[in-house]
Amino acid sequence: MRTVAAHCLLSALLLAASGCKKDQDAQGPYGTCAPQTQSVKSATDVEGTVQFDTAVQQYVIYRAVPGTYDSMDIGVVCSTLPADLQVANAPVRFSGTYRDYGNAPQAGPAGRTYYYLELTKVTAR
Template identity: 50%
Template sequence: MKTVTNAAGIVYYNASNQEYRISIHQPGTYDSVDIGIVCGTLPTALQVDGTPVTVTGTFKEYGQAPSQPLPAGSTYYYLEVSGISRR
């Protein structure tokens, strides 16, 4: 489990799993990205693929193999969002 505070991210929608994800690049790295599968519902205005956001929340262990292959450096988590806004 780890937390993020006011992290820059991008909203993506995975149609095959019908879920929103927020991708957060890890500062100081070339290819490390945390992908948080959003627990709960995003505000309607942010439910647009590619929306840049600032997010605060908690990443929790995903605990299973991703349904699709991930690019190198990517890690899946569940993401409990405690604050989010458009950048």
């Protein structure tokens, strides 16, 4: 009887562990947030700057909107940036998907738009 119970417990643990692994793989290396929100635009191998945003209390990537002189996309990074990039004013090169942020903070100057940013790649420049 103990053997049957042990096998059932072991099987349940293996099943649970494999389920968690699949979820992690589906999210990509830097995580997914707000998957129910609409994908707004993508970025491929673009330059940005890391900042700690006090309005959302986490690291974000600022990117100047091409063709403008005062507009910024603020990507609230899903999951966590690598530790070596969690430095104010760190220049980065990244790729990913911007998603609708919804109820964005109103702090700061006009021309700043908040998005969730699902990174597929991020490196120091």
